Each structure stands twice: as structure tokens, then as C-alpha cells.
Amino acid sequence: MVLTQLAFATFNAVAFGMAVFLVAAGLTLIFGILKILNMAQGAFFMIGAYVAYSMLGQDSASVGMFIAVSIAAGAVVAVLGLLTDRIILNRLRNVDYHYVLIATFALLLFCNGMVKLIWGVNFFTVTPPPAIDEPLELAGLYMSKYSLFVIGAGVVVYLLLDLAIHRMWLGKLMQALATDSWMAGLLGINVPLGLALSVMFSFFLAGLAGGLLLPNQSLSPGLGDSYLLYAFFAVIIGGLGNIRGAFLGAILLGLVNSLNTVLLPDLPGLAIYVALALFLFLRPEGLFPSLASAPAPATDQKSSAMSGPRADRRLWQIVGVLAFAAAATLPFWANGGLLFVAGSVLVYGLFALSWNILFGYAGLASFGHAAFFAIGAYFAGVMLRDLPGVPFLVTLAGCGVFGAVVAWVVGSLALRRLAGIFLAVLTVALGEVTRLLISYSSFLGREDGLVGIPRPRLDLIVTTIDLTDSGAYYWFLLVMMALLLGVLWWVLHGRYGRMLLSVKQDPERAAFIGINVVRTRVGAFMLSGAVAAIAGGLYAPWSRIVTLEEVSFLASTQPVLNAMLGGVHSFWGPLLGSAIFSAISYATRTFVGLSELMVGSILLFIILVAPNGVIGFWRQIRGHLVGRRRGVAAGAAKVDITRSGGPV
Known part of the structure; x- marks a missing residue:
């Protein structure tokens, strides 16, 4: 019995790992050649699945037809990949990896919006071909024939890629382009053609995976998100750009996930993120050396623009005062919906500013920042629900302390060993672990979240202010926003802000003149986590509901989009970006897919044309x-x- 369970768990682990590898293959290939970690790979995987669905329908005739349609879907995605390379990826080569990650995420939003506009938001299920749609009994062990098919497909793809990369002239060409494209050009290699073929092949693999894994789960616009995360993890564990590492990394993830199911059935999915964190701390370079090393953070020569010329600074101060005065009049004439959007703009602007403390001032990227926002939101929600007698200002202070402590733990462990892409991936894992822990807790409402959060009464020395009315709480948000902005302006434009910019621009020179680089970065991490948690604490009674959406991977990209849209080299940029983003979302809220399409397009335009944002x-x-x-x-x-x- 034990052996049967062990064999079944191993079988499921390998099947899971091969499904992840089919998506990770194209991801690791494009990084190995272009040094671009393509966050849109999951979206093109999803497009391949939808293209295959359009050809097949819900039932497939034969295994041969199923494979042929999957190859055709891969070909369609390969053509889309060539267009993407010509329009977008070609301009991202030799660009700071932060902007590459953000630009490819904008491309992911654009693709998601297009999918919703073309195919809608309904869920579709596709059955495997009849020949592989039945269980197979082997020595008392029942196995899915389709899972066996996925395992076989993964092994075949790996063997073909390994043979091509390490044994054939095509692989030698790819390695030459990955190592030194300039020298390859001097030797007579057609570099543009080689790069175009490499990009097309990596996108072909994404589309092929979409077709082959179409019956693996329901087809929906969110199909690529979970696969993308696991594919990222496999590539990181295996070694960036190494196909053998991605193959073994995917199998390792499958084994960890299977052991999690057997040993910790009440905590599904948690072990994968723990294993990833251990690998990042103990062996951040991965299992195997890469074809291409991870890109180093580019020195930002525009950091001095953070303070801006005095005329510009005075102009934005005047604009800020006028905007504050105009915003204060909203409760007198705006309807409830518009007032809620305006209050949310204030909260999300503060959230974006907390992220930009890391990126704009310290040169660190976090893609799991929603974890700190959720910590503050759930903490405030629980306090208001269970301990309403605690003064709300004390609750907000507790949110900030809680967020700072978690940030100190993560920063103290991570920033001594990790930077760049590896730190960004670790923060993604932090966000996902927070989401999973909340989903396991009945005290925090599991999937339903905290609902009916009461709004507080503000106890002051001379009086008590009732904030249960939407207008009153909105004015409270406005006042808190002004106070926090004043404090952050004073901190970031003083000595500590100059230290952060020095560390961001040249860490080695900053250390030479006596700045403790690690301590300074940890301090920025703590300040950022505290501000994000306070933003979450302000949001909980405003929305009166906190759910897992507040800590999802997409929620972590919200401050990134707002900050990039407004301008990361300006203190006011995240606030302006939050206002623009919210206006676009509000205006397109009734059009399915249009909001993501417009936001993705605008963000791509800014990255490619005006990387310093609207203010820049x-x-x-x-x-x-x-x-x-x-x-x-x-x-x-x-x-x-x-x-x-x-x-x-």
C-alpha cells in the first residue's frame, strides 16, 4: 500500500513537472538568447491554448489531430512572437532588467485584454482525444493516459532541445549569439536573422505548450498566470538560460508539490514557495551554470532627477495644493461611486509611493509588495472587527510596525545575498505565501475574506469624530495622506534620501565613503513595508471588505504600474499615475478586457517612448x-x- 502511494505520488509529480517544463522551455530559451525574462510568456501560452481550442472545439478527433493542432497553434504564436520582437523586445535589449520585467508584464496585460475581447471571459473545458482519455492500470496503479501523454511530450521536447542546443549547428549558433552577438556578427553570422529565429522558436514552444496542455484544466483568461509562476520558479531553480536546469527544476517542483500533498494536505501549494526561498538563499545561481548570466542592475544616471529643478519642484507643490483643495470638495457634489474611486486613488497612490521608495530611491524591485498591503488591511480589519475599543490611530501605527517587522525579517535575510531578478522572484514568493496562509485561516475568512468591516470613530483629546459616514472617512483619508506625504517628503529629500540615491547609483562607491549599504537597503525595505501596510490599514474600513484579491500577484503589480505611469524619478509620480490609472479603469469598467488592453498599451508606450513616466x-x-x-x-x-x- 505504501509503495503504491509512493508510486502514484511520483507519477503525479513527474506529470506536474512536465507540464511546468513545457511552459518553462520557451521562457528559458528566450532568456538564454536575449537575456530577457519574459513575463508575457504565460499570456502567449494562453493564446496558444485559445487558438487550439478555436481549431478543435471541445472534442478532439484523434491523437494525431490533437498534436497537429498544437503544432499549428505554436506556429501562430511564433508569428505573433516575431511581431512582438520587432515592435517591443528588440527595443528592450541592453535595458535595465527592471524595465524589461515591467514592459513584458504590460505586454501580458495587453494580451489578456485581447483574449477577453476576442474569446470572452467564459470558462471552457476540452476533453482529451478518446485514445488518451481513459485510465491505465499497471500493477494495481491507475494512471491517467493523458498524464502519460504530457510526460512523454515533455521528455520529447527536452530531448529535442538538448540535442539541438548541445549537438547541432543551430545550438552552436544560439550559444554564440547568447555569449557575444557582436563577435558573432564579425564572424559572418547573420545576427538579426539568428535572433529572430530564436525568438520565434521560443514563442513556438509557448504556443505548443498551450495546445498540448489544453485539456489539463479549464480554459479561461487566467490560464497562464499559475503556469507562468511555476515556470519562473523552475527556470530560477534550474539556472537562468539552462534548458537542462529548467527540466530538472520542473521535476523538482513536481516532487515538492507531491510531497506537500502527501505530508501537508491541509496546506496545499505552500512547500513550493518554501523550496524556492531555500534555493534562492542557498544557491541563487541555480542547479546548473547558465548560457547567459543574469543581467546586472544598470546604473541609473537619472537618479538626480528625483529631486528635480527648483522651478519644477515649486510647480508640483502648487499643483499638489490645488489638487488637495479640489479633492476636499468632492463629498459636497460627487456621487457615492465617484467618491469611492477618489478615496481608492488616495490609498493606491500611497501604496505606489511605498513601492517607489524601493525602486525609485533604493534601486530594488519588489513584485510581491501586495503582501505588506494585505498585512495592514487584514490587521486593521481584525482590530476593527474584534477590538473596536482600540483607538484607530493606534491600529494604524500597529499596521506600520507589523509591516516594518516583516520587511526587516525578509530584508535582513535576503538583501545580504540576493539582488536583481532573484530578489524580485523572492518577493513574488513572499506574496504567494502570504496569500496561501490567509486562504488557510478561518479566522481571516479564508477565500471569502473579511466582510462587513466597521468604520471607526476617531478619538482625539478634545473630541470624538465619527468616521462611519463615507464623506467623513474620505476627509480623514485626505488628511492622513497629506500628513504621510509631508513626513515622507522630509525623509526622502533629506540625508537618508541622499544615502539611498547614492547606494542606488553606485553601491561600491557608497560603501567606500562609509555608507552601510545593506543596512541602508534594509531600512528602505522597512520604510516601504510600513507605508504599504498603513495604506492597507486605511483601505480596510474604506472598502469594508478585504479578500485574497488584495494579496494576489496582479495586486502586487498595481503599485508598479502606478509608479511607472506617473514617473519613478519623481516623488509625485506614483500619485499622478494612480489617478490616471484609476480614471482609465473607471471609464472602461463596463468594457470586458478594454481596461487591461488600454493600461497595457499605455504602460508599453511609456516604457518604450517615455520611460520616465508622465512627469518625466x-x-x-x-x-x-x-x-x-x-x-x-x-x-x-x-x-x-x-x-x-x-x-x-
Whole structure:
């Protein structure tokens, strides 16, 4: 009996691992060649599944037809990949990896929006071909024939890739392009053609995986998200850009997941994130050396723009005062829906600013920042529900302390060994672990979350203010936002802010002049976590419900989008980005898929055309106008001097 259970668990582990590898194969290949960690790979995997569904319908005739349709879906996605490379990826080569991750995530949003517009949001189920749709009994062990098919497909894809990369001229070409494309060009290799073929093949693998795994689960616009995360983890564990490492990493994830199911059935999925964290701490380079090393963070020469010229700073201060005055009038004339959106803009603006403390000032990227927001939201929700007598300002302070402590634990462990992509992936794992732990807790409402959170009464020394009314709580949000912005402005534009910018721009030089780099980064992590948790604490009574959506992977991208949209090199950028993003979402809320499509398009445009965001774009235009005026003035002065006989 024990042997049978062990064999069944191993079989399920390998089947799970091969499904992950089919998605990870294209991901690791494109990184090995272009050094781009493509977050949109899951979206193109999903597109391949939808294309195969459009060809097959819900029933497939034969195994041969099923494979042929999967290959055709891969070919369609390969063509889309070529277009993507020409329009987007080609411009992301040799760009800071932070912007690459964010741009490819914007591409993921764009693809998700297109899928919803074309195929809708309904769930579809597809049955495997009849020949592989029955269980197979072997020595008393019942196995799914379709799972055996997935295992076989994964092994075949791995063997073909391993043979091509390590034994054939095509693999030698790919390794030459990955190592030094400039030298490959000097040797007579057609570099643009080689890169285009490599990109097309990696996208072909994504589309092929979508077709082959179509019957594995329900087809929906969220299909690619879970596969993308697991594929990322397999690539990180195996070694960036190494196909053998991705294969073994996927199998290892399958084994960990299977052991989790057997040993910890009440905590499904948790062991994968624990294993990932251990690998990142103990062996961040992965199981095998990569074809291409992880990109190093690019030195940001525009960090000095964080403070901005005095004229610009004075302008934005005036704009901020006028915006605050206008926002204060909303409860007098806005309806309930618009007022809720405005209050949410304040909270999400503060959340985006907390993320930008890490990215814009310290040069660190977090893709699991929703964990801190959720910590504050659930803490405030529980306090208001179970201990309403505790003053709300004390509750908010507790949110900040709780967020700072968690950030200190994570930062103290991670920032001594991890940076760049590895730190970003670790924060993703932190967010997912937080989501899983909340989903296991009946005290926190599991999947339903905390509902009916009461709004507080604000106990002051001289009076008590009732915040149960939406207008009153909105004004409270506005005042708290102004106070927090004032404190953060003072901190980030003072000595500590200058230390952060020094560490971001050149860590080695900062250490040479006596700055403790690790301690400074940990401090930024703590400040960021505290502000994000306070934002969550303010949001809980405003929305009166907190669910797992607040800690999802997509929720962690919200502050990234807001900060990038407004401009990460400006203190006010995240606030402006939050307002623009919320306005777009509110205006397109009734159009399925249109909101994601527009946000993805705008963010892609900003990354490719104006990477410093809306404020950076404004400064660029303003600089051109000022430069033109000075040029005209200088020309006029030159003419006057020439006419007077003076020196030119």
C-alpha cells in the first residue's frame, strides 16, 4: 500500500513537472538568447491554448489531430512572437532588467485584454482525444493516459532541445549569439536573422505548450498566470538560460508539490514557495551554470532627477495644493461611486509611493509588495472587527510596525545575498505565501475574506469624530495622506534620501565613503513595508471588505504600474499615475478586457517612448521648450553683438 502511494505520488509529480517544463522551455530559451525574462510568456501560452481550442472545439478527433493542432497553434504564436520582437523586445535589449520585467508584464496585460475581447471571459473545458482519455492500470496503479501523454511530450521536447542546443549547428549558433552577438556578427553570422529565429522558436514552444496542455484544466483568461509562476520558479531553480536546469527544476517542483500533498494536505501549494526561498538563499545561481548570466542592475544616471529643478519642484507643490483643495470638495457634489474611486486613488497612490521608495530611491524591485498591503488591511480589519475599543490611530501605527517587522525579517535575510531578478522572484514568493496562509485561516475568512468591516470613530483629546459616514472617512483619508506625504517628503529629500540615491547609483562607491549599504537597503525595505501596510490599514474600513484579491500577484503589480505611469524619478509620480490609472479603469469598467488592453498599451508606450513616466515626459518637453527659448535669446544676443562690432 505504501509503495503504491509512493508510486502514484511520483507519477503525479513527474506529470506536474512536465507540464511546468513545457511552459518553462520557451521562457528559458528566450532568456538564454536575449537575456530577457519574459513575463508575457504565460499570456502567449494562453493564446496558444485559445487558438487550439478555436481549431478543435471541445472534442478532439484523434491523437494525431490533437498534436497537429498544437503544432499549428505554436506556429501562430511564433508569428505573433516575431511581431512582438520587432515592435517591443528588440527595443528592450541592453535595458535595465527592471524595465524589461515591467514592459513584458504590460505586454501580458495587453494580451489578456485581447483574449477577453476576442474569446470572452467564459470558462471552457476540452476533453482529451478518446485514445488518451481513459485510465491505465499497471500493477494495481491507475494512471491517467493523458498524464502519460504530457510526460512523454515533455521528455520529447527536452530531448529535442538538448540535442539541438548541445549537438547541432543551430545550438552552436544560439550559444554564440547568447555569449557575444557582436563577435558573432564579425564572424559572418547573420545576427538579426539568428535572433529572430530564436525568438520565434521560443514563442513556438509557448504556443505548443498551450495546445498540448489544453485539456489539463479549464480554459479561461487566467490560464497562464499559475503556469507562468511555476515556470519562473523552475527556470530560477534550474539556472537562468539552462534548458537542462529548467527540466530538472520542473521535476523538482513536481516532487515538492507531491510531497506537500502527501505530508501537508491541509496546506496545499505552500512547500513550493518554501523550496524556492531555500534555493534562492542557498544557491541563487541555480542547479546548473547558465548560457547567459543574469543581467546586472544598470546604473541609473537619472537618479538626480528625483529631486528635480527648483522651478519644477515649486510647480508640483502648487499643483499638489490645488489638487488637495479640489479633492476636499468632492463629498459636497460627487456621487457615492465617484467618491469611492477618489478615496481608492488616495490609498493606491500611497501604496505606489511605498513601492517607489524601493525602486525609485533604493534601486530594488519588489513584485510581491501586495503582501505588506494585505498585512495592514487584514490587521486593521481584525482590530476593527474584534477590538473596536482600540483607538484607530493606534491600529494604524500597529499596521506600520507589523509591516516594518516583516520587511526587516525578509530584508535582513535576503538583501545580504540576493539582488536583481532573484530578489524580485523572492518577493513574488513572499506574496504567494502570504496569500496561501490567509486562504488557510478561518479566522481571516479564508477565500471569502473579511466582510462587513466597521468604520471607526476617531478619538482625539478634545473630541470624538465619527468616521462611519463615507464623506467623513474620505476627509480623514485626505488628511492622513497629506500628513504621510509631508513626513515622507522630509525623509526622502533629506540625508537618508541622499544615502539611498547614492547606494542606488553606485553601491561600491557608497560603501567606500562609509555608507552601510545593506543596512541602508534594509531600512528602505522597512520604510516601504510600513507605508504599504498603513495604506492597507486605511483601505480596510474604506472598502469594508478585504479578500485574497488584495494579496494576489496582479495586486502586487498595481503599485508598479502606478509608479511607472506617473514617473519613478519623481516623488509625485506614483500619485499622478494612480489617478490616471484609476480614471482609465473607471471609464472602461463596463468594457470586458478594454481596461487591461488600454493600461497595457499605455504602460508599453511609456516604457518604450517615455520611460520616465508622465512627469518625466513633461520635464523633457519643458526642457526642449526652455532650451529653444534660450537658443533664440542667444541668437538674438549674438546678432546684437555682431552689429555693434563686439566679439562674437
